[in-house]
Amino acid sequence: VNGIGERTGIVDLSTFVTATHVLDNENLKYDLKMLKSISAFVEKITGIYIYPLMPIMGDNAFTHKSGVHTDGVLKNPSTYEPFSPEMVGRERKIIVDKFAGRRAVMSKLEQYGIKATDEDLLRIIQEIKKVGDERKIVHDTDILDIAEKVLGFKAVTIPSGVDAVLFLRLEAHIYTTSVSRKIKNMKGVQKLYEMSGDEDIAIYASLKNVAELNNLIEDIRSIPGVLATSTRVVLKKYGEDNGNSC
Known part of the structure; x- marks a missing residue:
């Protein structure tokens, strides 16, 4: 699965099974839609990130x-x-x-x-x-x-200067750190936490305006495995050198 194997790896399951299925569709009966969840599960338990350019399961496929x-x-x-893409759950x-x-x-x-x-x-x-x-x-x-x-x-009219806290809930089989890696360098992300509880990731973001916040949320929602997002706009900040704190 995901090409993981000794030294430089082996043939990826999703690539091999899909190719075999397409070439001999009548004789092979596989539920290829399960490949996505299998691939994500292996990514989660191994911590080995799926390369975006990987055939079938890569983000860019x-x-x-x-x-x-x-x-x-x-x-x-x-x-x-x-x-x-629907044939393989994408x-x-x-x-x-x-x-x-x-x-x-x-x-x-x-x-x-x-x-x-x-x-x-x-x-x-x-x-x-x-x-x-x-x-x-x-x-x-x-x-x-x-x-x-x-x-x-x-x-x-778009107000300027927006701080927000975003909470992410991921699909159960998704490797949380793989999602965190994709988010941590996005524009406006100041802090990122992986956490226990109902949400899997919390993000503190500071952006110029609501449009940029919308763009960030849109980018995050496009990441495979992100099940839901919840956003809270910061009204006041305490404990910082900020004239608007109180």
């Missing part, structure tokens, strides 16, 4: 980004996927960034029930590319903000 790529997979998944993930094309952006807008004309869609894409040039990641909140401006929605 079913992630699509560039314009031509996303257009092809949305029109015909078999263009870039020899089998559906989900397809479309990333919108400065290289995104019309199809990817349209798909993202449709997720939020937003309709745009061809002209407006082009303007939205142009604004997305500007955000992508400034920073690599374009969040859903960025896309929605751009759509609001282009389509004439009423702008929302």
Whole structure:
């Protein structure tokens, strides 16, 4: 499982079983949807992190980004996927960034029930590319903000300076430290604790505004194994050299 074996490892179970299943589907009866939970369980008990670029179970295995790529997979998944991610308990993930094309952006807008004309869609894409040039990641909140401006929605005033405590609950089979590693260097994360009780991880974050907090929450929720998040905004801080403490 996960390629773990003596010295440099052995053939990964998920890769081998999936390939065998696809090549000889009629004679082999496996429930491939169990591979995800098996892989996550082994990661948890061994502490050996699943490499993001690993076939089948890696975070990037079913992630699509560039314009031509996303257009092809949305029109015909078999263009870039020899089998559906659902077959192995995974989900397809479309990333919108400065290289995104019309199809990817349209798909993202449709997720939020937003309709745009061809002209407006082009303007939205142009604004997305500007955000992508400034920073690599374009969040859903960025896309929605751009759509609001282009389509004439009423702008929302975003307060500045937000501190928050986030609590995360993970799926039972998930290795907590593997999730912590992905979060600890995210923008705004000041402190991170692995804990006992109903929640598995607590995070103290300090960000410039609510939009950045939303982006952080969105990034955390996209991590495989994160079952639920709960956010508490800090109103006052005590025990620090802070003029607003009391």
